[in-house]
Amino acid sequence: MAKEREQERKGGKQRKQRKEKKESAWQERVVQIRRVSKVVKGGKKLSFRAIVVVGNEKGQVGVGVGKAGDVINAVRKAVSDGKKHLITVNLNKSDSITHVSNGEAGGAKVFMRPAAPGTGVIAGGAVRTVLELAGIKNILAKQQGSNNPLNNARAAVNALQQIRSFSQVAKDRDIPLEQIYS
Numbered sequence: 001m002a003k004e005r006e007q008e009r010k011g012g013k014q015r016k017q018r019k020e021k022k023e024s025a026w027q028e029r030v031v032q033i034r035r036v037s038k039v040v041k042g043g044k045k046l047s048f049r050a051i052v053v054v055g056n057e058k059g060q061v062g063v064g065v066g067k068a069g070d071v072i073n074a075v076r077k078a079v080s081d082g083k084k085h086l087i088t089v090n091l092n093k094s095d096s097i098t099h100v101s102n103g104e105a106g107g108a109k110v111f112m113r114p115a116a117p118g119t120g121v122i123a124g125g126a127v128r129t130v131l132e133l134a135g136i137k138n139i140l141a142k143q144q145g146s147n148n149p150l151n152n153a154r155a156a157v158n159a160l161q162q163i164r165s166f167s168q169v170a171k172d173r174d175i176p177l178e179q180i181y182s
Contacts, residue, residue, distance in 0.1 A: 025056050025058075026054055026055070026056055026083070027054070027055055027056070027057065027133055028052055028053070028054050028075075028079050028082070029052065029053050029129050029133060030050060030051070030052050030075060030078075031051040031052065031053055031125075031126045031129055031149050031150075031153060032049075032050070032051045032126075032149045032150070033048060033049070033050050033051075033071055033074070033075070034048070034049045035047075035048055035049075036048070036049050036067070046069075047067055047068060047069050047074075048067065048068060048069070048070065048071050048074040049065065049066070049067045049074060050065070050066050050067075050071065050074040050075045050077070050078040051063070051064075051065055051078060051126070051149055051150050051153065052064050052065075052066070052075060052078035052079050052081075052082050053082065053126070053129045053130050053133050053153060054079055054082035054083055054086070054133065055130075055132075055133025055134050055135070056133075056135070057132075057133060057134070057135040058135050059088055059089045059090070059091055059134060059135050060086050060087070060088055060089070060134070061086065061087060061089065061130055061133050061134035061157065061160070062082040062083060062084070062085040062086040062087065062157070063082055063085065063130065063150075063153045063154055063157055064077075064078040064079060064080065064081030064082025064083070064084070064085060065078055065081055065150065066078030066079070066080075066081055085157075087157055087160060087161050089134045089135070089136070089160045089163065090163055090164065090165040090168075091135060091136065092114070092165075094116070094117040094137075094138055095117075095135065095136060095137035095138055096114040096115055096117075096136060096137070096138040096139055097112060097114045097136065097139060097160070097163050098114065098163060098164070098165055098166060099114065099163065099164075100112065100113050100114070101159040101160070101162050101163050102159060102162075103155040103156060103157070103158035103159025103160070103161075103162065104155055104158060105151045105152075105154035105155040105157075105158055106146065106148065106150075106151035106154070106155075107145050107146040107148070107151060108143060108144075108145050108146035108148060108151035108152045108154070108155040109143070109144045109145045109146075109155060110127055110141060110142070110143050110144070110152060110155040110156050110158075110159050111141065111142045111144065111159075112139060112140070112141045112156075112159050112160075113139070113140040113141070114138070114139065114140075115138040115139050115140050116138065117137075117138055118138070119138045119139070119140070120137070120138065121136065121137065121138070121139055121141075122139070122140045122141065123139065123140070123141035123142075123143075124141075124143060125143065125147075125149060125152055126149040126150070126152045126153035126156065127141050127143050127152055127153070127155075127156040128141075129153070130153050130156040130157060130160070131156065134160060141156070143155070143156075166180050166181070
């Protein structure tokens with residue numbers, strides 16, 4: 001009887017450790033926390049809006065927004081929203097993108113261009129956060145049209161979604177992969 005309890009405890013502990021290890025692969029970065037208010041009959045109702053970027057630095061990234069009465073719950077909701085809206089990014093050998101890409105969201109426009117190894121991430125604000133958490137190491141990016149961090153982050157995700165790998169292009173054109181490289 002005592003041995004069974006001991007095994008149950010050990011099994012539960014192992015399961016818990018596995019779960020913690022699994023979740024540690026995701027990184028979260030808060031881009032913005034803003035106090036927002038809603039006018040109601042009795043006055044103003046204050047709440048917090050959090051914008052969070054979630055990524056694993058291996059080609060997956062997502063932007064989430066959460067609203068709650070306190071900051072901690074807003075960030076928690078934003079993280080779960082970001083994990084629901086994950087995208088996969090095609091990276092090349094130099095941890096960059098394969099071709100030039102433009103993304104739009106609201107009034108924000110983001111231009112991205114691949115860079116040589118050793119260049120680093122040259123981008124500003126929310127776009128930089130999205131690129132770093134996607135695992136991109138060498139890239140040039142420019143945000144235009146808006147300073148809104150949410151729209152800029154979403155425009156960056158939109159630009160990353162449009163990127164195709166050489167094998168995808170070859171498949172779409174029904175030509176061998178070697179013909180694209182030549």
